[in-house]
Amino acid sequence: MTTAHAATTAPTDRAGAPGPTLRMEDVVLTYPDGEGRVTAVDHVSLEIDRGRSLAVTGPSGSGKSSMLAVAATLTRPDSGQVWLRTPASLVDLAMVDRARAAELRRTEIGIVFQQANLIDSLTAREQLEAMVWLGARPTGRTRRAARRRADELLDVVGLGGAAGRSVGALSGGQRQRVAVARALMGRPSLLLADEPTSALDSESGEAVMDLLLGTAREFDVALMLVTHDARNAARCDAQVKLVDGAAV
Numbered sequence: 001m002t003t004a005h006a007a008t009t010a011p012t013d014r015a016g017a018p019g020p021t022l023r024m025e026d027v028v029l030t031y032p033d034g035e036g037r038v039t040a041v042d043h044v045s046l047e048i049d050r051g052r053s054l055a056v057t058g059p060s061g062s063g064k065s066s067m068l069a070v071a072a073t074l075t076r077p078d079s080g081q082v083w084l085r086t087p088a089s090l091v092d093l094a095m096v097d098r099a100r101a102a103e104l105r106r107t108e109i110g111i112v113f114q115q116a117n118l119i120d121s122l123t124a125r126e127q128l129e130a131m132v133w134l135g136a137r138p139t140g141r142t143r144r145a146a147r148r149r150a151d152e153l154l155d156v157v158g159l160g161g162a163a164g165r166s167v168g169a170l171s172g173g174q175r176q177r178v179a180v181a182r183a184l185m186g187r188p189s190l191l192l193a194d195e196p197t198s199a200l201d202s203e204s205g206e207a208v209m210d211l212l213l214g215t216a217r218e219f220d221v222a223l224m225l226v227t228h229d230a231r232n233a234a235r236c237d238a239q240v241k242l243v244d245g246a247a248v
Protein backbone atom coordinates (compact mmCIF):
# COMPACT_ATOMS: atom_id res chain seq x y z
CA MET A 1 0.00 0.00 0.00
CA THR A 2 1.48 3.38 -1.04
CA THR A 3 0.75 6.51 0.98
CA ALA A 4 1.02 9.87 -0.76
CA HIS A 5 2.24 12.58 1.59
CA ALA A 6 1.82 16.29 1.55
CA ALA A 7 2.67 16.15 5.23
CA THR A 8 5.74 16.75 7.31
CA THR A 9 4.64 15.62 10.76
CA ALA A 10 3.98 12.16 12.12
CA PRO A 11 0.32 11.20 12.42
CA THR A 12 -1.01 10.87 15.95
CA ASP A 13 -4.48 9.94 17.08
CA ARG A 14 -5.49 12.70 19.50
CA ALA A 15 -7.33 15.91 18.72
CA GLY A 16 -5.06 18.87 19.42
CA ALA A 17 -1.93 16.76 18.85
CA PRO A 18 0.21 17.51 15.79
CA GLY A 19 -0.57 15.54 12.66
CA PRO A 20 -1.94 15.83 9.15
CA THR A 21 -5.20 17.70 8.62
CA LEU A 22 -6.44 14.92 6.33
CA ARG A 23 -5.34 11.31 6.61
CA MET A 24 -7.11 8.81 4.37
CA GLU A 25 -6.22 5.23 5.24
CA ASP A 26 -6.76 2.24 2.97
CA VAL A 27 -9.93 3.72 1.47
CA VAL A 28 -12.11 1.52 -0.73
CA LEU A 29 -15.17 2.81 -2.58
CA THR A 30 -17.36 0.77 -4.91
CA TYR A 31 -20.51 1.66 -6.86
CA PRO A 32 -23.31 -0.65 -7.98
CA ASP A 33 -22.75 -1.74 -11.59
CA GLY A 34 -25.44 -3.97 -13.05
CA GLU A 35 -25.33 -7.24 -11.16
CA GLY A 36 -21.97 -6.49 -9.54
CA ARG A 37 -19.97 -3.51 -8.32
CA VAL A 38 -17.25 -1.34 -9.84
CA THR A 39 -14.28 -0.39 -7.66
CA ALA A 40 -13.70 3.36 -7.99
CA VAL A 41 -11.13 3.71 -5.16
CA ASP A 42 -8.95 0.72 -4.42
CA HIS A 43 -7.11 0.77 -1.05
CA VAL A 44 -5.77 4.32 -1.35
CA SER A 45 -4.00 6.14 1.49
CA LEU A 46 -2.84 9.75 1.58
CA GLU A 47 -2.03 12.57 3.99
CA ILE A 48 -2.15 16.35 3.74
CA ASP A 49 -0.78 18.73 6.37
CA ARG A 50 -2.22 22.16 7.05
CA GLY A 51 -0.86 24.76 4.68
CA ARG A 52 0.18 22.05 2.19
CA SER A 53 -1.25 20.89 -1.12
CA LEU A 54 -1.67 17.47 -2.73
CA ALA A 55 -2.62 16.92 -6.37
CA VAL A 56 -4.66 13.84 -7.25
CA THR A 57 -4.00 12.98 -10.90
CA GLY A 58 -4.73 10.10 -13.26
CA PRO A 59 -6.62 9.26 -16.42
CA SER A 60 -10.36 9.71 -16.86
CA GLY A 61 -12.29 7.22 -14.77
CA SER A 62 -9.33 6.48 -12.47
CA GLY A 63 -11.22 7.48 -9.31
CA LYS A 64 -10.04 11.05 -8.69
CA SER A 65 -13.48 12.62 -8.17
CA SER A 66 -14.58 9.61 -6.13
CA MET A 67 -11.61 10.11 -3.82
CA LEU A 68 -12.50 13.78 -3.42
CA ALA A 69 -16.17 12.93 -2.80
CA VAL A 70 -15.10 10.68 0.08
CA ALA A 71 -12.96 13.45 1.62
CA ALA A 72 -15.90 15.84 1.10
CA THR A 73 -18.28 13.54 3.04
CA LEU A 74 -20.44 13.41 -0.09
CA THR A 75 -19.86 9.64 -0.40
CA ARG A 76 -19.24 7.14 2.35
CA PRO A 77 -16.45 4.65 1.56
CA ASP A 78 -17.03 0.88 1.79
CA SER A 79 -14.02 0.63 4.10
CA GLY A 80 -11.05 2.60 5.36
CA GLN A 81 -10.69 5.67 7.58
CA VAL A 82 -10.79 9.34 6.65
CA TRP A 83 -9.39 11.36 9.55
CA LEU A 84 -10.01 15.10 9.55
CA ARG A 85 -8.05 17.01 12.16
CA THR A 86 -9.39 20.45 13.03
CA PRO A 87 -8.18 22.74 15.83
CA ALA A 88 -10.99 21.33 18.00
CA SER A 89 -11.47 17.73 16.95
CA LEU A 90 -10.25 14.62 15.19
CA VAL A 91 -13.11 12.99 13.33
CA ASP A 92 -13.39 9.96 11.03
CA LEU A 93 -15.36 11.31 8.08
CA ALA A 94 -16.19 7.75 7.04
CA MET A 95 -18.31 7.39 10.19
CA VAL A 96 -20.21 10.68 10.49
CA ASP A 97 -23.98 10.83 9.94
CA ARG A 98 -25.57 13.08 7.32
CA ALA A 99 -26.31 15.96 9.69
CA ARG A 100 -22.74 16.07 11.03
CA ALA A 101 -21.39 15.75 7.49
CA ALA A 102 -23.48 18.74 6.39
CA GLU A 103 -22.24 20.74 9.39
CA LEU A 104 -18.62 19.85 8.60
CA ARG A 105 -19.11 20.97 5.00
CA ARG A 106 -20.34 24.32 6.28
CA THR A 107 -17.54 24.85 8.76
CA GLU A 108 -14.47 22.66 8.20
CA ILE A 109 -14.48 21.47 4.59
CA GLY A 110 -14.55 23.96 1.69
CA ILE A 111 -15.31 22.57 -1.76
CA VAL A 112 -14.73 24.09 -5.20
CA PHE A 113 -16.03 22.27 -8.28
CA GLN A 114 -15.33 22.68 -12.00
CA GLN A 115 -18.36 24.93 -12.33
CA ALA A 116 -18.75 27.67 -9.73
CA ASN A 117 -22.43 26.72 -9.06
CA LEU A 118 -23.42 30.21 -7.94
CA ILE A 119 -26.92 31.66 -7.62
CA ASP A 120 -26.90 34.24 -10.41
CA SER A 121 -29.44 36.59 -8.87
CA LEU A 122 -27.34 37.14 -5.72
CA THR A 123 -24.51 39.63 -5.45
CA ALA A 124 -21.02 38.29 -4.82
CA ARG A 125 -21.33 39.39 -1.19
CA GLU A 126 -24.76 37.79 -0.71
CA GLN A 127 -23.47 34.58 -2.25
CA LEU A 128 -20.91 34.34 0.56
CA GLU A 129 -23.25 35.55 3.31
CA ALA A 130 -25.74 32.83 2.34
CA MET A 131 -23.24 30.24 3.62
CA VAL A 132 -23.74 31.59 7.13
CA TRP A 133 -27.56 31.72 6.88
CA LEU A 134 -27.53 28.00 6.02
CA GLY A 135 -26.14 27.24 9.46
CA ALA A 136 -28.07 29.52 11.79
CA ARG A 137 -30.92 32.02 11.91
CA PRO A 138 -29.17 35.33 11.32
CA THR A 139 -29.03 37.85 14.15
CA GLY A 140 -27.78 41.43 13.92
CA ARG A 141 -24.36 40.35 15.17
CA THR A 142 -23.96 37.31 12.88
CA ARG A 143 -25.20 39.43 9.96
CA ARG A 144 -22.49 42.04 10.55
CA ALA A 145 -19.82 39.37 11.07
CA ALA A 146 -20.84 37.53 7.88
CA ARG A 147 -20.74 40.75 5.88
CA ARG A 148 -17.30 41.62 7.25
CA ARG A 149 -15.96 38.15 6.49
CA ALA A 150 -17.51 38.15 3.00
CA ASP A 151 -15.94 41.51 2.18
CA GLU A 152 -12.55 40.42 3.55
CA LEU A 153 -12.60 37.27 1.44
CA LEU A 154 -13.73 39.09 -1.70
CA ASP A 155 -10.72 41.36 -1.17
CA VAL A 156 -8.49 38.29 -0.81
CA VAL A 157 -9.70 36.89 -4.14
CA GLY A 158 -9.30 40.27 -5.84
CA LEU A 159 -13.01 41.04 -6.15
CA GLY A 160 -13.41 43.64 -3.42
CA GLY A 161 -14.75 46.09 -6.01
CA ALA A 162 -17.37 43.61 -7.24
CA ALA A 163 -18.95 42.73 -3.87
CA GLY A 164 -22.25 44.39 -4.80
CA ARG A 165 -22.45 43.03 -8.37
CA SER A 166 -24.72 40.13 -9.33
CA VAL A 167 -22.60 37.05 -9.85
CA GLY A 168 -24.49 36.39 -13.09
CA ALA A 169 -22.68 39.41 -14.55
CA LEU A 170 -19.19 38.14 -13.67
CA SER A 171 -16.76 36.33 -16.00
CA GLY A 172 -16.02 32.61 -15.60
CA GLY A 173 -12.74 33.33 -13.84
CA GLN A 174 -14.35 35.86 -11.50
CA ARG A 175 -17.18 33.43 -10.70
CA GLN A 176 -14.65 30.75 -9.82
CA ARG A 177 -12.86 33.22 -7.54
CA VAL A 178 -16.19 33.89 -5.80
CA ALA A 179 -16.55 30.11 -5.41
CA VAL A 180 -13.10 29.94 -3.76
CA ALA A 181 -14.06 32.78 -1.40
CA ARG A 182 -17.35 31.02 -0.61
CA ALA A 183 -15.46 27.80 0.19
CA LEU A 184 -13.39 29.76 2.72
CA MET A 185 -16.37 31.40 4.50
CA GLY A 186 -16.57 28.79 7.26
CA ARG A 187 -12.79 29.04 7.99
CA PRO A 188 -12.24 25.44 6.84
CA SER A 189 -9.28 23.23 7.75
CA LEU A 190 -9.60 21.38 4.45
CA LEU A 191 -10.11 22.79 0.96
CA LEU A 192 -11.09 20.38 -1.83
CA ALA A 193 -10.99 21.44 -5.47
CA ASP A 194 -12.18 19.20 -8.32
CA GLU A 195 -10.83 20.38 -11.69
CA PRO A 196 -11.36 24.02 -10.64
CA THR A 197 -9.63 25.48 -13.70
CA SER A 198 -10.75 23.18 -16.51
CA ALA A 199 -13.66 25.43 -17.58
CA LEU A 200 -11.39 28.51 -17.68
CA ASP A 201 -8.94 29.98 -20.18
CA SER A 202 -5.30 29.50 -19.23
CA GLU A 203 -4.83 32.98 -17.76
CA SER A 204 -7.92 32.79 -15.50
CA GLY A 205 -7.01 29.19 -14.65
CA GLU A 206 -3.57 30.25 -13.52
CA ALA A 207 -5.07 33.03 -11.39
CA VAL A 208 -7.40 30.53 -9.69
CA MET A 209 -4.45 28.17 -9.07
CA ASP A 210 -2.43 31.06 -7.59
CA LEU A 211 -5.38 31.80 -5.35
CA LEU A 212 -5.90 28.20 -4.19
CA LEU A 213 -2.22 27.60 -3.42
CA GLY A 214 -1.81 31.05 -1.86
CA THR A 215 -4.85 30.75 0.39
CA ALA A 216 -3.86 27.23 1.48
CA ARG A 217 -0.54 28.61 2.70
CA GLU A 218 -1.90 31.87 4.08
CA PHE A 219 -4.89 30.38 5.93
CA ASP A 220 -3.09 27.16 6.95
CA VAL A 221 -5.59 25.03 5.05
CA ALA A 222 -4.84 21.58 3.64
CA LEU A 223 -5.62 21.58 -0.11
CA MET A 224 -6.54 18.54 -2.20
CA LEU A 225 -6.61 19.36 -5.90
CA VAL A 226 -8.07 16.91 -8.42
CA THR A 227 -6.59 17.74 -11.80
CA HIS A 228 -5.60 16.21 -15.11
CA ASP A 229 -3.39 19.22 -15.82
CA ALA A 230 0.26 18.26 -15.24
CA ARG A 231 1.33 21.89 -14.76
CA ASN A 232 -1.22 22.44 -12.02
CA ALA A 233 -0.25 19.17 -10.37
CA ALA A 234 3.43 20.13 -10.45
CA ARG A 235 2.66 23.32 -8.53
CA CYS A 236 1.39 21.30 -5.54
CA ASP A 237 3.65 20.11 -2.70
CA ALA A 238 2.98 16.44 -3.53
CA GLN A 239 1.09 14.30 -6.02
CA VAL A 240 -0.70 10.98 -6.02
CA LYS A 241 -1.55 9.31 -9.32
CA LEU A 242 -4.50 6.96 -9.54
CA VAL A 243 -4.87 4.24 -12.15
CA ASP A 244 -8.01 2.06 -12.02
CA GLY A 245 -8.70 3.41 -8.54
CA ALA A 246 -5.30 2.48 -7.09
CA ALA A 247 -2.38 4.78 -6.23
CA VAL A 248 0.63 4.02 -8.43
Ligand SMILES: Nc1ncnc2c1ncn2[C@@H]1O[C@H](COP(=O)(O)OP(=O)(O)OP(=O)(O)O)[C@@H](O)[C@H]1O
Nearest residue numbers: 031032038039040059060061062063064065066067
Ligand atom coordinates in the same frame (compact mmCIF):
# COMPACT_ATOMS: atom_id res chain seq x y z
N1 LIG B 1 -22.29 7.35 -9.32
C1 LIG B 1 -21.61 6.37 -9.93
N2 LIG B 1 -22.19 5.16 -10.18
C2 LIG B 1 -21.51 4.17 -10.75
N3 LIG B 1 -20.21 4.25 -11.14
C3 LIG B 1 -19.58 5.41 -10.94
C4 LIG B 1 -20.24 6.53 -10.32
N4 LIG B 1 -19.36 7.56 -10.23
C5 LIG B 1 -18.20 7.10 -10.77
N5 LIG B 1 -18.34 5.82 -11.18
C6 LIG B 1 -17.28 4.98 -11.78
O1 LIG B 1 -16.19 4.99 -10.86
C7 LIG B 1 -14.96 5.07 -11.57
C8 LIG B 1 -14.19 6.30 -11.10
O2 LIG B 1 -14.89 7.47 -11.52
P1 LIG B 1 -14.42 8.96 -11.12
O3 LIG B 1 -15.44 9.89 -11.65
O4 LIG B 1 -14.08 8.98 -9.70
O5 LIG B 1 -13.08 9.07 -11.99
P2 LIG B 1 -12.25 10.37 -12.38
O6 LIG B 1 -10.82 9.97 -12.36
O7 LIG B 1 -12.65 11.52 -11.53
O8 LIG B 1 -12.72 10.62 -13.88
P3 LIG B 1 -12.77 11.98 -14.75
O9 LIG B 1 -11.34 12.47 -14.85
O10 LIG B 1 -13.29 11.52 -16.08
O11 LIG B 1 -13.68 12.93 -14.04
C9 LIG B 1 -15.31 5.06 -13.05
O12 LIG B 1 -15.24 3.72 -13.49
C10 LIG B 1 -16.73 5.57 -13.06
O13 LIG B 1 -17.42 5.07 -14.19
